[in-house]
Amino acid sequence: MNESFTLGSVTFKNRILTASGTFGYGNENPDLVDVSKLGGIITKSLSWKPRDGNPNPRITETPSGMLNSIGLANIGVHKFISEKLPKLKILDTKIIANIAASSVKEYGDVLELLEQQEGIHAYEINVSCPNVKEGGLNFGNDSKQVAVITKELRKKTTRPLVIKLTPNVTHISEFARVCESEGADAISVINTVIGMAVNINTRKPKIATATGGLSGPAIKPIALAKVFECVHAVKIPVIGIGGIMTWEDAVEFFIVGASMIQTGTANFINPSTGISIAEGIKMYCVKNSLNDVGTLIGTLETDKNVSVISSWL
Amino acid sequence: MNESFTLGSVTFKNRILTASGTFGYGNENPDLVDVSKLGGIITKSLSWKPRDGNPNPRITETPSGMLNSIGLANIGVHKFISEKLPKLKILDTKIIANIAASSVKEYGDVLELLEQQEGIHAYEINVSCPNVKEGGLNFGNDSKQVAVITKELRKKTTRPLVIKLTPNVTHISEFARVCESEGADAISVINTVIGMAVNINTRKPKIATATGGLSGPAIKPIALAKVFECVHAVKIPVIGIGGIMTWEDAVEFFIVGASMIQTGTANFINPSTGISIAEGIKMYCVKNSLNDVGTLIGTLETDKNVSVISSWL
Amino acid sequence: MQQLYAPVLQLEHLTKEIIELTFRSSYLAETIRPGQFLNIRVDNNFPLLRRPFSVYNVQRDTISIAFNIVGLGSSILAKKHIGDSLDIIGPCGNSFDQFIDGDYDTAILIAGGIGVAPFPLLTASLLSKKNIVTFLGGRTKELLVPNHLSNVKFATDDGSEGMKGTVLDLLKKDLAENNYGKIRFFSCGPSRMMKAVGDFAKELGVLCYASVETSMACGIGICQGCNIETTTGDRKYKLVCCEGTIFETQTIKLT
Amino acid sequence: MQQLYAPVLQLEHLTKEIIELTFRSSYLAETIRPGQFLNIRVDNNFPLLRRPFSVYNVQRDTISIAFNIVGLGSSILAKKHIGDSLDIIGPCGNSFDQFIDGDYDTAILIAGGIGVAPFPLLTASLLSKKNIVTFLGGRTKELLVPNHLSNVKFATDDGSEGMKGTVLDLLKKDLAENNYGKIRFFSCGPSRMMKAVGDFAKELGVLCYASVETSMACGIGICQGCNIETTTGDRKYKLVCCEGTIFETQTIKLT
Numbered sequence A, B: 001m002n003e004s005f006t007l008g009s010v011t012f013k014n015r016i017l018t019a020s021g022t023f024g025y026g027n028e029n030p031d032l033v034d035v036s037k038l039g040g041i042i043t044k045s046l047s048w049k050p051r052d053g054n055p056n057p058r059i060t061e062t063p064s065g066m067l068n069s070i071g072l073a074n075i076g077v078h079k080f081i082s083e084k085l086p087k088l089k090i091l092d093t094k095i096i097a098n099i100a101a102s103s104v105k106e107y108g109d110v111l112e113l114l115e116q117q118e119g120i121h122a123y124e125i126n127v128s129c130p131n132v133k134e135g136g137l138n139f140g141n142d143s144k145q146v147a148v149i150t151k152e153l154r155k156k157t158t159r160p161l162v163i164k165l166t167p168n169v170t171h172i173s174e175f176a177r178v179c180e181s182e183g184a185d186a187i188s189v190i191n192t193v194i195g196m197a198v199n200i201n202t203r204k205p206k207i208a209t210a211t212g213g214l215s216g217p218a219i220k221p222i223a224l225a226k227v228f229e230c231v232h233a234v235k236i237p238v239i240g241i242g243g244i245m246t247w248e249d250a251v252e253f254f255i256v257g258a259s260m261i262q263t264g265t266a267n268f269i270n271p272s273t274g275i276s277i278a279e280g281i282k283m284y285c286v287k288n289s290l291n292d293v294g295t296l297i298g299t300l301e302t303d304k305n306v307s308v309i310s311s312w313l
Numbered sequence C, D: 001m002q003q004l005y006a007p008v009l010q011l012e013h014l015t016k017e018i019i020e021l022t023f024r025s026s027y028l029a030e031t032i033r034p035g036q037f038l039n040i041r042v043d044n045n046f047p048l049l050r051r052p053f054s055v056y057n058v059q060r061d062t063i064s065i066a067f068n069i070v071g072l073g074s075s076i077l078a079k080k081h082i083g084d085s086l087d088i089i090g091p092c093g094n095s096f097d098q099f100i101d102g103d104y105d106t107a108i109l110i111a112g113g114i115g116v117a118p119f120p121l122l123t124a125s126l127l128s129k130k131n132i133v134t135f136l137g138g139r140t141k142e143l144l145v146p147n148h149l150s151n152v153k154f155a156t157d158d159g160s161e162g163m164k165g166t167v168l169d170l171l172k173k174d175l176a177e178n179n180y181g182k183i184r185f186f187s188c189g190p191s192r193m194m195k196a197v198g199d200f201a202k203e204l205g206v207l208c209y210a211s212v213e214t215s216m217a218c219g220i221g222i223c224q225g226c227n228i229e230t231t232t233g234d235r236k237y238k239l240v241c242c243e244g245t246i247f248e249t250q251t252i253k254l255t
């Protein structure tokens, strides 16, 4: 049974990745997870300089979900290269470096530095970052900015370039198309959904930044709908993320049309979620006589008159 | 203790309403709910002609939420006036007619007809409807369309006019501002979030239209964030909706700045949710020595440097 | 209809796969009619929606449901303890009452698996009025519950009880062999089974009433989530939770 | 560190408000060090996140936590049955081990309410090495659990046990009255209490180690959700779940 998936020059042993920011830098818990059973690991978002991140509290639980506002706390790309990468290189899985930045130039600088390193197999670009030039408006909310970022980074690398889209926009398909036409190899869908929670005793927000990113099972339906919209808009692979806890969840994303999936919040609850999912999918394929997980992708059966754009609710 | 709230010419006995589509036409279950304890009832969306609605299955459960695609099945405004309104008129609560349409003209026609009726205290306009002139693109996703609808309807009535916004847009505050400047008395925030679920055995979407509207506790954080964005954008009252199950949930919305709240999905689980919430809020106010629920509104304490627009997550 | 809290009295396996859960509620015991259902919140937070279950039996001030474990909600119910309190809305839906009188001699009850749930009460209502023959079908005998029924015949897919085959095969065979006078069908089970039974009834020219299942959010007529397509009348859909669950099969589109 | 399933052996009320939950895990019983915590999934689906609890006691191959009911997670734990299986990740966090040796005579343990949880194991480690005096404070005596401790003195807000007042009042009074030689503080409890104790330690010029609580998503160092602001070093924040939970109070900003 073929579980592998090839993106550009890179072949992943299976279609399961760990989502950025939910698996540390990749080697934190070898006792709990045998990463060699995963298609790949996506690092915490890396910026040029180290970032302290946001004040606490940074996380809170919500019904079937959680809000976070870590503030992209990370050790910076230099320290990543000197301290983390050597340990990642020896792992028997693919390493995808996730990049965050507050200017187009910073995205480029981080990527260029990583480009000089061996052991990085692909890039995922986190565009859900405040653009300092635009007064902190989110890059990911503006398809022109996403186009510029994609175009600039595409020039700098032949490694697979994946753009990670935010769901907090009216038409995510517009962003998917822009990524495709500027040469991205794939898109990751979705980053967290903006949310908020309030402590009614203190009357303060439950996370210091007031709003934060919602993740976990609560957002799975939203993620599936966004993946659905994207797979109908572009031909490049879509990597599905959002609330995936079980192999059944993953299969939903495959059926809708995702080529790979990522587990995020699930890693906090069961660090080996990715492995259970890989095993579950294998069983499902055997049971359904599929000799390639790929034959599942995009097999959703819908009525002819179902519209991706809009319907009466 | 003052629980009442006045919007334009109408004083509601408390700040709790039932959300459109989640309480029938308002008089279905007198045994289960004493509606005289609610601020008001919002009817199922009414269109000019009766609508059959979408094929089944129309609903499915998701983690801490549900997806629906009822297709705005409704008896049409004429039958509403002849069959339902007489029974609503005698209820000791305020009646808000919710209007849905597929053209600006239809919105106007429905409102004009209702305008001739006594017993309707206010209007809530559901703009999350496909615009037939624009190939089915959602009115609610286009602030220009929302502006036109608000302007046209404002001309036709002096009753409170509330526009119900969809969360499925990049900047909901833009829509809030448009409503305010075109003369709306208030905005309702939020309608359902687009979502999807798949049956992995049949490989069909779990609801016939593939995508549907996500509601329930899962979306409460999203709703709070949207209300937060709106209350910072406009001065007209914001009516909070989304995942409110308990009085604590309602208080979160008040603290963030909602002037009233609506219970939706909660009515399916506990039809008398609104009443429990009203009682809970009263107790909370007594305990916190508040003599008016209104003194709670917008009392969120945030750090000075918290941004409504965007932050590092 | 009320929303009430009823204490669990007993949890019993009727077969390896089917569980009867009994609780106390004199209100429900007094008001329930055959074929009606209860909408039960299985736990406080999760899953979110209530779960609909037909009333299986009534004794004095106690009432029971019968179910098999198919997912989270039913598995939570199966783990209830004596004394736990169940949050119930009911009685919901129409009942068989309006369909049991009429010009026929024998009521033919046809159930697939746990679809048998409403039949004990229906049987009790029919007993003094009509002859009854009951056909139970299921994958295997662990899904057949013949309690409180009358004149029961069995079919199983694996032949572990009664005839090997579908309940429809059994029904056809049996009707060919016996003369029950004028008959009327009452069926409950998987949609495809009820459709086949309805089609057969049409062939025979007999009335057939089926208790329909759809997904439901409210169970009380306010969400419009439980629609079923009609074949007659001016409305395209009817609501199963309040206009059904029981319909004459010619009036609806079963799939 | 492992993820494992441990069967519940016992559930016992230590006071009206505090419950001890004992389960079997020889792995945890062997590896756990004083002050470490376990990250427990209280139920399969809801709530979503694990809940962190200090290890309260270890006996042979059994291990226990002590907690009071503050919300959904703890109330689900309080309803576990013997034989239920607990999904646990642990041991998590640093331990008191590295802080108990040193140039002092008497370890002063200061706990607020359920903050006492890590102290039985700490006491066991200290016993052969140092003198111990333990100060327990709480709203009322139902929150005080003096089991497995040494030399315990009490303070309650309502005066129902020991001195009426805060544990800090008691500590100050007691230290003024007694000479314990060179001392070191170990504290666990509400953040404000630990801050006050830390400030007092600073005045006295003694080291003070506090076990800090923050909200946590993973408990294993991968989410960065459990940050606490530092006062020293080049990093603005440290992670409580893996760089703590135990810090010298001068090195962090308690609020």
Ligand SMILES: Cc1cc2nc3c(=O)[nH]c(=O)nc-3n(C[C@H](O)[C@H](O)[C@H](O)COP(=O)(O)OP(=O)(O)OC[C@H]3O[C@@H](n4cnc5c(N)ncnc54)[C@H](O)[C@@H]3O)c2cc1C
Binding pocket: C037, C047, C051, C052, C053, C054, C055, C065, C066, C067, C068, C069, C070, C071, C072, C073, C074, C075, C114, C117, C118, C212, C213, C214, C215, C216, C245
């Ligand atoms: C009016 C009515 C009466 C019913 N009476 C009985 C009864 O007496 N005994 C009994 O065992 N079952 C009965 N059912 C079905 C029962 O409600 C479902 O099996 C139950 O809701 C499943 O819940 P769950 O959480 O265990 O499964 P889930 O995890 O929710 O679902 C498991 C599987 O069951 C399907 N399912 C879930 N809910 C429904 C539903 N409402 N209708 C149809 N399929 C569903 C799902 O699509 C899925 O395939 C009845 C249903 C209706 C609508």
Ligand SMILES: Cc1cc2nc3c(=O)[nH]c(=O)nc-3n(C[C@H](O)[C@H](O)[C@H](O)COP(=O)(O)OP(=O)(O)OC[C@H]3O[C@@H](n4cnc5c(N)ncnc54)[C@H](O)[C@@H]3O)c2cc1C
Binding pocket: D037, D047, D051, D052, D053, D054, D055, D065, D066, D067, D068, D069, D070, D071, D072, D073, D074, D075, D114, D117, D118, D212, D213, D214, D215, D216, D245
């Ligand atoms: C390292 C560590 C060790 C702990 N050890 C113990 C222990 O031994 N005994 C014990 O009773 N409790 C302990 N706690 C606290 C315990 O984790 C929380 O009380 C528990 O998670 C609450 O869960 P809940 O679902 O019952 O409450 P929730 O409904 O989640 O919350 C109820 C209240 O508790 C607060 N709360 C929730 N989670 C935390 C948390 N992780 N830290 C601080 N406050 C929280 C909430 O803000 C809310 O005010 C410890 C916490 C940490 C971080």
Ligand SMILES: Cc1cc2nc3c(=O)[nH]c(=O)nc-3n(C[C@H](O)[C@H](O)[C@H](O)COP(=O)(O)O)c2cc1C
Binding pocket: A019, A020, A021, A022, A044, A045, A068, A070, A072, A098, A126, A164, A190, A191, A192, A214, A215, A216, A217, A219, A241, A242, A243, A244, A262, A263, A264, A265, A266, B313, D217, D223, D224, D225
């Ligand atoms: C605590 C936390 C930290 C995250 N950090 C990052 C990050 O650094 N970069 C990024 O692109 N996404 C980040 N994400 C988003 C996840 O990668 C993922 O897109 C999102 O959580 C949705 O998936 P899930 O529901 O499976 O968690 C983070 C999510 C969480 C919960």
Ligand SMILES: Cc1cc2nc3c(=O)[nH]c(=O)nc-3n(C[C@H](O)[C@H](O)[C@H](O)COP(=O)(O)O)c2cc1C
Binding pocket: A313, B019, B020, B021, B022, B044, B045, B068, B070, B072, B098, B126, B164, B190, B191, B192, B213, B214, B215, B216, B217, B219, B241, B242, B243, B244, B262, B263, B264, B265, B266, C223, C224, C225
């Ligand atoms: C079954 C269902 C039907 C709905 N029908 C309508 C409708 O007709 N008109 C409308 O404006 N909103 C409708 N809504 C949206 C609700 O009024 C509400 O905005 C949304 O459900 C979010 O609130 P909740 O999470 O409390 O349910 C419907 C929601 C549900 C779940």
Ligand code: FES
Binding pocket: C215, C216, C217, C218, C219, C220, C221, C222, C223, C224, C225, C226, C239, C240, C241, C242
């Ligand atoms: S289930 Fe809500 S109307 Fe039938």
Ligand code: FES
Binding pocket: D215, D216, D217, D218, D219, D220, D221, D222, D223, D224, D225, D226, D239, D240, D241, D242
């Ligand atoms: S709780 Fe996740 S890093 Fe500490």
